[in-house]
Amino acid sequence: MAVHIVEDDPGVSDSLLMFLQGMGLVAYTYPDAESFFEADPPQPDDTIIVDLLLPGISGAGVIRWLQELKEPPRVIAISAQSQSAIEKQIRGISGVEILRKPLSSELISQIV
């Protein structure tokens, strides 16, 4: 299994990568939804961490796309916005775990 990180902030993306690699996981980063779609589709046992606020296609768009896959992988949405802003963006989407930034590492390791 692998972890795919779709996050436009280079600092957050790189530190997540290091952190996950430090836990012995295989991880990849993508600066936006478009480059994630261009790569090979994720495996069913992969995990996708996606920032809700992305330039271009939004994080919610990525989640919807993933949920339409035959065997949807696990999705964790991350966001630094307020709870109400998050709810507005993922309205109509179910089965998503949400982590608010700043991310606490215990939370991540629990989920991953």
Add this chain to the structure above:
Amino acid sequence: MVAARFARGSSGPGMGEAEQHASASSSVSAARLESVLDTAVDAILVINEKAQILVYNRACEKLFGYSPQETLGRNIRMIMPADYAGAHDGYMTNYMTTGHRKIIGIGREVRARHRDGTEFPVELSVGETETPEGRQFIGIIRDLRPRKEQERRVNELQADLVHMARVSAMDEMGAALAHELNQPLTAIMLYLQAASRSLARSPNGVPAAPDVFRQVLEKAVHEAERAGGIISRMRQFVEKRDPQRRAVDLNAVVEEAVELTLLGLRTNARMDRSFAAALPPAVVDPIQIQQIVVNLLRNAFEALRDRQDGIVRVSTSRQGDSFVVAVEDNGPGLPPGIVPTLFKAFSSSKRSGMGLGLSISRAIAQNHAGDLTVDPGGNGRGARFELRLPMIAVPEADEGDDVDTMPAATPPSSASGVDA
């Protein structure tokens, strides 16, 4: 004029027996003139060619604290600050010999000195008259302190308002800025966790490579600096401090405003900068100019909300003796109804808009002897705002010293000697 005859006190200078006798016949008009002088609100003084005080009305007593007995016949120097009391006789001699006027018939702002040593600004107008006793000079003096105090209050209120607008802009950007701070904080936490994990793992065999470890820490430091940068950028913008003009790189001020705006705003509109090369330094209050540009940029981005292909263009250029900072977008342009009142306070088409941004921006521009104008666009064209600032020679000395932001109320101080 007959001023010498109204010198109160035992023996007026230059008053011979004959004149004292003659004055008796005009004592009625003398008394009338004296009462006129004493009714005057302004301080009125008459001196002779030797700068001796011949007339000193009641308003003078209040203004300078000396009684007529103490002043009549004495040199006018006594009511001048030391730094130019010494020069005054020289000015008078100079005028007497060359006839070159520096104050007579002109009037100007000078400093005066009270008996208790207090120095204060006054407006002095001087008239000249020929008398049988020689030339005499009449000075009318108005205390400028009440006006100065009022100007100071007005300046203070304006500065408060301008500051309040910055705080309110920052308040609107607050949520987005918190978001922006969460990014480096998240990164720092993850980097440090990764570093500490690699140490914890090292005893059981695989020691972390020291250079990888150091690299992770350096990245964490970099993110901490980024967080610090966001905080100091915000703080600089909202901190209350006295308006200050100094020579700055206008491009850098505009760039700072762009960074701050982008921090406090989530948008998918593109930002396009085009800065003129080799601009001379601009003498401005950099935070206030930044405030104007932030206002214009935020308005532009707000006009582009719900648009996919939005572009905001900011440019700096030099046009003749002016700097021009232009902010242009490809939004809908100004709502037609709003144009006539656009730069007035509380003119807004937004639900949560205060409508203060543009009115305060224009006030700041005009206080810098510049202006803020708009091409409203419409029919497929976006609005274009132009901030124009005069190119001013960089002051050599006291650069960075306080220069009042609201010069409308504060003419450059011309306090200098009471030169004749």
